[in-house]
Amino acid sequence: MSGWTTTDIPGLTGRTAVVTGANSGLGYVTARELARKGAQVVLACRSEARGRAAVERLVGEVPRASVEVGRLDLGELASVRAFADSLPYDRIDLLVNNAGVMAVPYGTTVDGFETQFGVNHLGHFALTGLLLPRLLATPGARIVTVSSMMHALANIDLRDLNSEKRYGRWVAYARAKSANLLFTHELARRVGSRDLLAVAAHPGYAATNLLTAGPRAEGRRGAERLMELANRVFAQSAEAGALPTLYAATAPGVRTDSFFGPSFAMWRGAPAPSRRAPWTVDDRASAALWAASVRLTGVDFDSLGG
16 A cells, blocks of 8 residues: 555446535545545535535536535434435445544533434434444445544543533544444444455544634634644645545555545554554443444444344
């Protein structure tokens, strides 16, 4: 995989992909490159207006792209169900769980979950479960969940999944990203020998609006400017940051429960297998998180036997 780039993505004509958070940043690049290779791509976006603008931009860059937008608010389970119900496709080849929030002030989703846990993990857990029958019906389908190298800062706390006892924005973010990896691990275990891959990726340090969103929401202009400067000086581009996701989604030989990121110190460079914290492959923890997620979302993954 040394030097792997978007030119190595195989042809995807006839394939259907769903990418969450595809109106900007890593999600937009992922959707665009999948469409460039011929996939029918659904840009799942919280804002339909921003989604439509992204579709217009994408078609401007890839004139033959076959893309559409669907409204998806991962912070509202009713919206997740409505999105899944609205998809007109009987088969789905690829689901990219990309959308997320980072280090935002404490808040809750429409359903009362802590925002980072609710959006980054529970929303994608529910979406995956609702789309799973169509993924299982498609030979060679893949589910790619985007985590972060910062997952290594904190394990989940099964006694306080919603950070009700104590909230630290970066700890909550790390826990949500650890939850992404535990979800991938447990999903891969439950899928077993079925022809479906559950894999994960992270972008390293990529220049997106995730870092600036939190300070902007709080009106901390100084912190926002600092993050903007860090993006310009230290981060790799969103184009480069999307490569591990695209590799996980399309490269031959990918194994289930793999985790990919940039090759150089997990920070930047071509896609490569990435280190992950040992707690993210803990069978008991992943099973316990799965059970809690089923209880909280009401999505029970019937097609996998529970």
